[in-house]
Amino acid sequence: MAVFNLKNFIELSFNSLSYAALLFLLASGLSIIFGVMRIVNLAHAAFFLLGGYMALTVYRVIGTAFWTLPVAMVVGGGVVALLSMFIERYFLRRLGQDTVAQVLVTVGFAFILFDSNIIIWTGDNYMLHRPWPLDDSTVIGGISFPRYRAFMILAAVLVWAILYFAIERTRAGAIVRATVDDPQMARGIGINTNIVQMSIYGLGVFLSAMGGVVGGSFLGVSPGIDFQVLPYAFAVVIIGGLGSLTGAVVGSIVVGFMDNFGTALFPELSYFALFAPMAIILAVKPTGLFGRG
Amino acid sequence: MSRLSSELKQVFWVIAAFGALGAVTPFFDDYTQTIITRALVFAIMAMSLDILMGYTGLRSMGHGVYFAFGAYSTAILVTKVKGVGLLTLFGAGLGLSFLVAAFLGFLAIRAVGVYFLMITLSFSMVVWGLAYRWHTVTGGDNGIAGILPPPLFGISLQNPVAFFYFTLGVFLICLGLLYLLVKSPFGKTLVGIREGEARMKMLGYNTWLHKYLAFVISGTFAGISGVLWAMLNRFIAPTDVELVTSVEALLMVALGGPATLVGPAIGAAIVMFLRYWVSTFIERWYLILGATYIITILYAREGILGKVEGLLAWRKAGREAGAAIPRVQKQPEEIRT
Numbered sequence: 001m002a003v004f005n006l007k008n009f010i011e012l013s014f015n016s017l018s019y020a021a022l023l024f025l026l027a028s029g030l031s032i033i034f035g036v037m038r039i040v041n042l043a044h045a046a047f048f049l050l051g052g053y054m055a056l057t058v059y060r061v062i063g064t065a066f067w068t069l070p071v072a073m074v075v076g077g078g079v080v081a082l083l084s085m086f087i088e089r090y091f092l093r094r095l096g097q098d099t100v101a102q103v104l105v106t107v108g109f110a111f112i113l114f115d116s117n118i119i120i121w122t123g124d125n126y127m128l129h130r131p132w133p134l135d136d137s138t139v140i141g142g143i144s145f146p147r148y149r150a151f152m153i154l155a156a157v158l159v160w161a162i163l164y165f166a167i168e169r170t171r172a173g174a175i176v177r178a179t180v181d182d183p184q185m186a187r188g189i190g191i192n193t194n195i196v197q198m199s200i201y202g203l204g205v206f207l208s209a210m211g212g213v214v215g216g217s218f219l220g221v222s223p224g225i226d227f228q229v230l231p232y233a234f235a236v237v238i239i240g241g242l243g244s245l246t247g248a249v250v251g252s253i254v255v256g257f258m259d260n261f262g263t264a265l266f267p268e269l270s271y272f273a274l275f276a277p278m279a280i281i282l283a284v285k286p287t288g289l290f291g292r293g
Numbered sequence: 294m295s296r297l298s299s300e301l302k303q304v305f306w307v308i309a310a311f312g313a314l315g316a317v318t319p320f321f322d323d324y325t326q327t328i329i330t331r332a333l334v335f336a337i338m339a340m341s342l343d344i345l346m347g348y349t350g351l352r353s354m355g356h357g358v359y360f361a362f363g364a365y366s367t368a369i370l371v372t373k374v375k376g377v378g379l380l381t382l383f384g385a386g387l388g389l390s391f392l393v394a395a396f397l398g399f400l401a402i403r404a405v406g407v408y409f410l411m412i413t414l415s416f417s418m419v420v421w422g423l424a425y426r427w428h429t430v431t432g433g434d435n436g437i438a439g440i441l442p443p444p445l446f447g448i449s450l451q452n453p454v455a456f457f458y459f460t461l462g463v464f465l466i467c468l469g470l471l472y473l474l475v476k477s478p479f480g481k482t483l484v485g486i487r488e489g490e491a492r493m494k495m496l497g498y499n500t501w502l503h504k505y506l507a508f509v510i511s512g513t514f515a516g517i518s519g520v521l522w523a524m525l526n527r528f529i530a531p532t533d534v535e536l537v538t539s540v541e542a543l544l545m546v547a548l549g550g551p552a553t554l555v556g557p558a559i560g561a562a563i564v565m566f567l568r569y570w571v572s573t574f575i576e577r578w579y580l581i582l583g584a585t586y587i588i589t590i591l592y593a594r595e596g597i598l599g600k601v602e603g604l605l606a607w608r609k610a611g612r613e614a615g616a617a618i619p620r621v622q623k624q625p626e627e628i629r630t
Contacts, residue, residue: 038407040414042540091587099407100352100543101590107540108586115579231418231536238415268429271422279415283400286408 010143012260018149020256021156022218025211026229027236028163028248029204035243036180036200039092039102044208045230046110047084051076051209052216052225053121055128064129073213080209081202088201093194114223123223128216148217155214156252159207163245176200180243231275232259238278241288250290307468307555315461319454325570327525330457332565333464334521339545339557340471341514346543347551348475349507350487355413356542358397358420359390359512361534363519365424368437368529379443379450383520390516391509398508402501417539425531436530440523450524460521464558467514471554474510483507484552548589550596559597 030044054076062068087109095101130148137144167173178186179196187193212221219225232255240251255274262270281288318329342356363386370377370385397416404412424431431437442450450456474480485493486500493500523529541564549560567585572578593600 040407040410091591095590099410100346100547101594103354103410103540104544104547104586105590107537107544108583108590111579111583111586113583115577115583119577227535227537231421234411234414234418238411242411268427269423271426272419275415275419275422279400279412279419282404282408282412282415286404286412 007143012264013257014145014149016257016260017253018146018152018256019260020252021152022211022215023232023236023256024156024248024252025152025159025214026208027233027240027252028159028245029207029211030233031237031240031243031245031248031251032163032207033201033204034237036176037092037197038097038099039106039201040099041106041201041204042103042230043084043087043106043110043113044205044233045226045228046113047080047205048208048212048215048229048233049221049226050080050083050113050117051212052128052221053117053212054079054209055213055216056121056126056221059129064131066131066133069131069134069213073210076213077206077210080212081206084205085198085202088198092201093197110226114226118223121221125220125222126216127220128213130217134217152214152218159210160245160249167245235274235278238288239281241290244288244290247288247290251288304472311461311465315458318457323453326453326457328565328569329562330453330460330525331522331569332562333457333460334518334525335542335545335561335565336558337464337467337521338515338518338542339549339561340467340554341511341518342542343546343551343554343557344471344474344483344507344514345511346546347553347557348480348487349483349504351504351508352410352543353401353413353508353511354410354536354539354543355397355401355416356512356515357534357536357539358416359394359515360519360522360538361420361424362386362389362393363516364523364529364533365431365437365519367520367523368440369430371440371443371524372437377443379445382443382524383517386516386520387513390519391513394509394512397512398505402505402508413539414536417536421531421535424534431531434531436528436533438528440527440529442524442527456525460525463517463521467517468554468558471514475554479503479506544586544589546596548585548593548596550598550600550602553596553598556596556598563597 026045026048030041033039033041033044055072058072058075059068062071091105091109092102095105134148134151137146138150139145167176175186175191175196178189178191179193183193186196215229219229235255236248236251238251239254240247240249258274259270262273266273314329318326321329338356338360341359342353345351345353345356366385366389367382370382401409401412401416425433427433442456444450445459448455450459475483482493482498482503485498486503490500522533526533545560545564546557547560548563549558550556564582564585567578567582571581575581589596595603
């Protein structure tokens with residue numbers, strides 16, 4: 001077991017926090033989709049990886065200057081979101097509230113995306129470019145902080161702030177909240193809940209794919225990353241609470257820290273320590289810590 | 294035709310079909326034999342899930358858990374204990390999956406609908422996490438190799454044909470037991486709970502206990518398929534027990550037809566042939582598998598057996614309508630008046 005001193009602890013905490021930030025980008029969309037549509041979206045991580053591949057293409061076309069990172073985030077997220085809205089409109093909407101049908105169709109799309117990625121981008125492992133000035137570390141008091149990790153934290157905070165404002169303070173947010181609380185009544189007062197659901201699916205996938213663009217310079221872009229990160233996304237959403245934005249923040253931080261510290265302290269049982277509390281929380285409070293019934 | 298004799302007829306056809314399977318399989322090449330045996334192993338898994346999903350209406354994404362306990366207990370016993378017998382392996386695998394299901398049932402049964410799905414999904418992830426990271430016990434990512442099946446009454450099961458017959462035997466025993474279960478009053482009660490739990494409660498049934506027992510029985514039978522799987526492949530790794538395994542079991546039930554028992558077995562055969570046979574021809578066979586998931590749900594929600602039954606009912610209706618026509622022709626006077 002590693003000997004812990006303050007330096008180790010600070011480094012590990014910083015790593016945990018930046019990992020939590022990436023998990024928030026990945027899982028906040030999953031949580032929002034579940035909250036509004038009650039869909040268990042098993043294709044979520046596939047969209048995350050597809051975002052990474054989109055960024056790869058964007059970088060090949062327009063190069064890798066500093067300004068191409070936000071462009072890749074918007075373009076990658078946007079294209080994948082459009083694809084997901086097509087899937088929602090023509091496949092998921094037809095299934096109604098049949099949870100098993102949703103699970104199987106989203107898994108089906110995850111498999112199709114898995115192989116399509118290999119056909120389009122080959123099965124090679126890519127590590128996306130980290131543009132200047134994010135390619136280096138800043139050393140403070142003898143501890144080096146990779147700037148890209150700091151950027152991930154910043155991006156997550158920004159996304160959280162925008163989402164929070166949009167959901168709590170805008171008319172569109174009010175419509176979404178109304179659809180969550182009582183879809184039937186929302187339809188009754190003239191809200192087109194079909195369009196709300198399609199937009200929310202698109203938004204959730206946009207966040208995930210954008211997370212994939214950011215994560216592509218961190219986890220890399222290669223087949224199989226999707227099925228690797230999917231359990232983490234569910235851990236975040238379940239621990240935090242299904243459909244709650246605050247829950248996604250708390251869940252990301254809990255999972256980010258537990259994974260990093262668990263792997264350092266007791267590597268063999270780290271996944272158990274991560275997933276077992278998830279099962280316990282669900283057994284005690286099925287909607288998760290911050291979820292509403 | 295009375296209900297009993299039509300049921301006997303169904304049983305006869307199922308026995309005839311598996312008799313035929315047993316007769317022709319030795320003539321196939323080794324690879325095809327292995328696929329058939331794999332299909333039988335997963336058929337046990339799919340049928341056991343059908344008890345929960347088809348008959349009781351509890352959609353579980355954690356069926357890979359019992360499969361994992363069956364498979365890993367077999368792997369560890371065979372590789373660590375010298376001269377371990379089949380009886381011990383099945384005893385350990387069944388006992389362990391029974392205990393695990395008995396424990397998880399307490400946690401899960403309270404949850405309904407999508408929350409049941411989520412909690413069983415989290416069970417899947419806990420067990421996968423253990424298989425993947427707990428190196429000292431499970432071998433981690435490398436898995437456990439060299440799981441040679443012990444002999445049965447002095448007959449070596451290391452021969453693929455012998456193992457096929459052994460698996461077929463275990464499969465038929467499971468099918469028989471599960472058939473008796475769903476035809477019993479207990480099985481009828483499960484269907485009643487699926488159709489209207491509140492009503493069954495009103496009638497005085499302890500629905501929690503029935504669902505719990507279905508959960509435990511279903512999990513225990515899934516353990517059997519894990520034991521067989523480990524011995525068949527002689528190798529077990531975390532990729533065998535990941536979330537996709539549980540989802541695949543769901544697909545098998547949905548594809549074959551829920552609440553038909555034989556349907557999920559057919560579904561298992563189709564998925565296994567896609568996985569191991571089509572993949573030898575088409576490199577990008579995940580595209581085909583993905584499309585199978587989507588097409589099953591969009592066009593065959595009631596499963597293949599459901600489709601066939603629908604077709605038969607349609608034919609029967611046609612035959613009855615057809616039988617009515619000559620009667621009309623025989624009495625032309627009546628029509629004229």
